[in-house]
Amino acid sequence: MQAGCHRKWAAGIDGNRNDGAAAIVLSGGYEDDEDLGDEILYTGAGGNDPNTGKQIEDQSWENPGNAGLRLSMNQGLPVRVFRGYTHKSKFSPQSGYVYAGLYSVVDAWQETGKSGFKICRFRLLYIGQNEERKTPESIELDYSNRDKERKGTVILRIVRDTKIAHDIKELYDYKCQVCQFTIITKSGKYAEGAHIRPLGKPHDGDDNPNNVLCLCPNHHVMFDKGLFSIQDNLKLIGNVSGELFVHHKHKLNTLNLQYHRKINGYN
Structure with a gap:
């Protein structure tokens, strides 16, 4: 917040249904988060116990943060991602917060979380320009039942x-x-x-x-x-x-x- 990069105090999602989501923070608050680096399976906002990180009630798409992330997905708006020291991941800092780069929200759905309540899930892919990291075009989807084929066009992309x-x-x-x-x-x-x-x-x-x-x-x-x-x-x-x-x-x-x-x- 001091840097002006995330404007919601004590909230993981900086966003709303009218403007989309500007930023999210991974801080260990949700037990269902999965951080794979260039790919993040992010748990939406609402319904969790802030002390245990466990869900105690269902999440809803009506939550402003969840609605904002869905709007960003629908309109192709990039989202700033930050990781905090309380987020248990090899990509997290030892202290404070670190900027992880720009990500694109590519999917959103509901499922039952580890605690038995409905959660809103979001899949985000890294879209930054750091050459040491993969670009979105190089992140393969896993078609477990069929072969994949790559073809070169202006960019490298998966052809189904x-x-x-x-x-x-x-x-x-x-x-x-x-x-x-x-x-x-x-x-x-x-x-x-x-x-x-x-x-x-x-x-x-x-x-x-x-x-x-x-x-x-x-x-x-x-x-x-x-x-x-x-x-x-x-x-x-x-x-x-x-x-x-x-x-x-x-x-x-x-x-x-x-x-x-x-x-x-x-x-």
């Missing part, structure tokens, strides 16, 4: 195996399973393959047809952001009503549907 998504889109003739709309471009029909249970850690979803939907861009973003989810009977819940259309040759894994509902607060 798109054959499964392509086959699903072909099955639906590029028609969104939610709105039944097909986008016609100058180069042909367009739709997107959406994974129900996200790929990569910490979700570890499988790149399998039973985990892929054919969606238009709008409903893909809405689904990924948790604005709606799908019940086991294929009824849509949340900000979208109706029923998911499923081709008789397309078998969905209901465990993935249950996982999507759980991390987005529908259970």
Whole structure:
């Protein structure tokens, strides 16, 4: 606070739902935090006992700090990260606080924490310019069930195996399973393959047809952001009503549907 880098006294998140999150501090206050250096699995604010670090009640997306981090994720706003001496990590200082650099919030979900209460989790990746550290483009996602392929473009990035998504889109003739709309471009029909249970850690979803939907861009973003989810009977819940259309040759894994509902607060 004295340096003007973090403006919330005794709070881990400097942010709100209108402006996003400017900074976070890792100070050992939450037992579910995981600090991997260039990757951080950060526990949101609220519901913990400040003396023990254990959760004593559920966290909520309505918390201003949690809402701020979600806005930063949605708008691609960088977040300053600090580590304090009470944070148990090999990256923490022996005393005081240290600036860890700029990070990007790339994922947000809910899960049950170690103490049995719902917590808001955020995945942050380092995006600073220090050449001794990895850049976001060099941090590989872990596709545990399929091979990875690297290709060089302007930057080095992970290229997903798109054959499964392509086959699903072909099955639906590029028609969104939610709105039944097909986008016609100058180069042909367009739709997107959406994974129900996200790929990569910490979700570890499988790149399998039973985990892929054919969606238009709008409903893909809405689904990924948790604005709606799908019940086991294929009824849509949340900000979208109706029923998911499923081709008789397309078998969905209901465990993935249950996982999507759980991390987005529908259970």
